[in-house]
Amino acid sequence: MQIVTRLIAMTRARKLQRQFQLIERSIVALPVRTRSRLAIMTLREVGQASKCEFPHLYGTAPEQRYMPWGQGTEIGFSRAQSDNAEVALRGIALWLAVAYHETKESPYTSLQPQHRQLLRVLRELRDAGAERDAMAQWMRSGAAA
Structure with a gap:
């Protein structure tokens, strides 16, 4: 049974990695x-997901809550491909919020690299938002004049 579980986790890790590459691009x-x-939207989504009973199933229909992973990443990925x-x-x-919670404390070593990559992207988004806010604050101050 452990072999099957590991195989499923490895397959899931590959799928998340492929999706992550497109999301990152x-x-x-x-x-x-x-x-x-x-960055603001992602922070909000991560917060909303963490309030759920099962954060890794955020965005999934309630009747499917006993699955090993939900449909949040699939929904997010399909929306990310939208022209709008x-x-x-x-x-x-x-996608970032659900994948973050799905990989957060995973016991499977195949999912841990995805979590580290997600943390890197989330940190870059946070830093970009903070940098923009600092620049806007500087522009509003008298120092820019």
Whole structure:
């Protein structure tokens, strides 16, 4: 049974890695202002997910809550591919939040690299938002004059 469980975890890790690569490319292609909006959306989604009984199943229908993982990453990934910029941003934020909670305390070593990559991207988003806020605050102050 452990072999089957590990095989399932490895398959899931590969799928998340493929999706992550596309999500990361989408994030890198965003302008700085949009990235800071994405950082705020992602923070909100992570907070909403953490309030749920099963955070890794955030975005999944309640009747499917006993699955090993939910449909949040699938929904977020499909929305991230949208031509509508707002829908794509919300999809990326949803994907990041659900993938974060899914990989957060995973006992499977195949999912731990994904968690580290997610933490790196979340930190970059946070820093981009903080940098933009500091620049805006500086511009409003008398120092820019």
